[in-house]
Amino acid sequence: MPGPGPHMLYAMGSGMALTTLSDGRFSPHHTLFYTINAFFGPDIGSFSDWLSSVLGFSASSVPDVIHHPVFYILILGLPLCLFYSWLSSFLLHKGLLDSVFGENGHSSTYTWILSTGWWENRAPINPDAVMVVGFLCTCLIGGFVYINRVKSGKSISKQSYQSVKLMVVVATLYSMWCASQIYWASPRRPAVGEEADLGVLVFLVFYFFLPHYLCIKSMQPKDSETKHLPL
Template sequence: MPGPGPHLMYAMGSGVAMMKLSNGRFGPHHTLTYTVNAFFGPDIGSFSEWLGSFFSSSGSALADAIHDPVYYFLILGLPLTFLYSWISRFSFRLGILDSFSAVPLSKRQCFLLIVAGSLSHFFLDHLFEENGRSKMYTWILSTGWWKGRAPVNPDAVFVVGFLCISLLVGFIYINRVKPVKSAINQSYQSAKLILIIASLYCLWCASQIYWVTPRRAPVGEEADLGILIFLAMYFFLPHCLCIMSINPKDVDVAQLPL
């Protein structure tokens, strides 16, 4: 299973990349908070298990609950939000950690980064722990076809081909040459297009796997349903949360407690 190194380097590498792309609006405070939660966050359950053993026999249950992509921030999200917000203000006030936007993290930003860190932690855990037999990884593979050579169904070829071509053509149309250009609007429209096509793609796969009897191969032998849902939950969602935590271009410093 992934140790401290991969968790740290994956999260910090992503944070540094966002620092560069956002021109510092996703700053060192964002990166450090995101990295700490992606690295140590859900694994704090091991410490809570040891601590709980002094008070009751429920330490193991508490550790198992915390070591979960959702229960981690549901149980510890609120106290950690206040803690990281205070640490950000304290470190900024004393000049320990720089902020390119000249403001510490707000509580909202801290909570978003806590959730993002938890999900990013399990991006690695689900793929590389339990000898490749984690529940999530097993489910991903179960959405593929393993009963010999997958049949090539004409309707599957048509639906999948239509959706993929629609995605490519739609992207070209949104980003076509035109007099008025807006990178923000075009990126939002492109993201909406991807979300719509991905939803239809997953709907098609789910219908062939779970609703049709006998089960059919939605995309040949590929496990596309599991892969898309996994990427949406543990790759795209945490990075979207990080983007949502970025400081605005014009920050009113007077309204932020330092």
């Protein structure tokens, strides 16, 4: 396993990439704590051994406790979470960090996402909504199994491409269903119970799937470029 140097460099590099892709929404503030936390990962190895010797514990007691899946949460996870929260608030109030992420849910984007949910008392259970959503989810799972198991003789890239097309089709139909219930039905009806699925899907497209798609495409040379590569 790598030591704290590669861990922190990897985390900082990933954080800077996220900062660039999010146009600053994943701010240097987030990258800083993301990087610091990489040092305190569950595999801190020789550092915990050194800490054991300084504190007078047996050679393996501290590492064994820190590496435990439950004790790690109690010893480092929860305390660091509370400390980071306090430190972030302190630094923000002192003006040492900029807060440009989230806007506490009051941005127009987040307001619209929430508006696609149902807030008028408890959402009624509409049988047609259950049928439509259940059918689309079944098509998603069934289609994925068909592409990757029944027709598994195809190449991995071909299967992945067809799976992505399946996701796009299902997501489009799902969004159309939600939009029809929210904006076209009169009076408005809950599309999927109380959930804001339309807003969440649009958010995922622009802030999750599209950035990752662009990253993947940037790693693949164009066909025109590969044809002219020297032998």
